[in-house]
Amino acid sequence: MILDIHTHTYPENIAARAVAKLERNSGVKAYTDGRKESLIRSMKQAQIDYSLLLPVATSPKQVDRINEEAGQTNAAAETTGLLSFGGIHPETENYKDVLRRVKALGLRGIKLHPDYQDAFFTDIRYKRIVSFATELGLYIMIHAGQDIGLPDPIHCRPEHITEVIKETGTDKLILAHMGGWRLWEEVEELLLTQQVYFDTAFSTTSVEGVEGMLTPEQFVDLVRKMGSDRVLFGTDSPWSDQKKSVEWLKNTDLTEQEKKQILWDNAESILFR
Numbered sequence: 001m002i003l004d005i006h007t008h009t010y011p012e013n014i015a016a017r018a019v020a021k022l023e024r025n026s027g028v029k030a031y032t033d034g035r036k037e038s039l040i041r042s043m044k045q046a047q048i049d050y051s052l053l054l055p056v057a058t059s060p061k062q063v064d065r066i067n068e069e070a071g072q073t074n075a076a077a078e079t080t081g082l083l084s085f086g087g088i089h090p091e092t093e094n095y096k097d098v099l100r101r102v103k104a105l106g107l108r109g110i111k112l113h114p115d116y117q118d119a120f121f122t123d124i125r126y127k128r129i130v131s132f133a134t135e136l137g138l139y140i141m142i143h144a145g146q147d148i149g150l151p152d153p154i155h156c157r158p159e160h161i162t163e164v165i166k167e168t169g170t171d172k173l174i175l176a177h178m179g180g181w182r183l184w185e186e187v188e189e190l191l192l193t194q195q196v197y198f199d200t201a202f203s204t205t206s207v208e209g210v211e212g213m214l215t216p217e218q219f220v221d222l223v224r225k226m227g228s229d230r231v232l233f234g235t236d237s238p239w240s241d242q243k244k245s246v247e248w249l250k251n252t253d254l255t256e257q258e259k260k261q262i263l264w265d266n267a268e269s270i271l272f273r
Helices: 015-026 036-046 060-075 095-104 124-136 158-168 184-190 216-226 242-250 256-271
Strands: 003-007 050-053 082-084 109-112 139-142 173-175 197-199
Touching: 003 256, 036 082, 036 242, 050 256, 060 082, 060 095, 095 124, 109 124, 124 139, 124 158, 158 173, 158 184, 184 216, 242 256
Parallel strands: 003 050, 050 082, 109 139, 139 173, 173 197
Antiparallel strands: none
């Protein structure tokens, strides 16, 4: 069994435009056209059982629609293999009501992206969201480190994460991109002792034109420092190839038990228990 904890799709009517714009901004060629149907085909080719969609709210106006659609996605998961987190924006004034709705819809967490939401993770509005989401038992997937399409400033660095954990007491953070894309030394220095999860999205498999990915040796070393029980397989599809990503991880020197934890067990404990 394999679960991809970090994927993206876009509404059917704007998928082509959205993918084209992101390709221009990042210089990275997408591996699918960004539609749900294309992700499902990719999953079949990679023998992935489930993929978690991570919608990013770039405006408070999008939040309610995103969460209702996420609920509909989860309701059809047994057929499609697609699951979804909810979304919220730091400018959402009724954030407690929104998070209660996320919980009521049966969603297991939310996605935050400080770069695309133009706020540092240490912003008090994020801290309030994280604190209440944790109180509700919701997980918080946070984009961590550099974003290849928005490289400067970095709105969520390891030191920002440690501050949020200290002030909120959360134990529900999932840090995308192995805790901080291209900030591997800071991740090792500041985050290994924190009670967080890490995902592998866009950090391992080579992507054409992109430098700074972890080598297999670096990845295995980092996983063992983190603990394989805290690492979740993710691809950032459509920005990495799912099949290639699965094969890359399976070909590392991790033990079969470590691979099983990363590919399924750890995510299953978050999404299905």
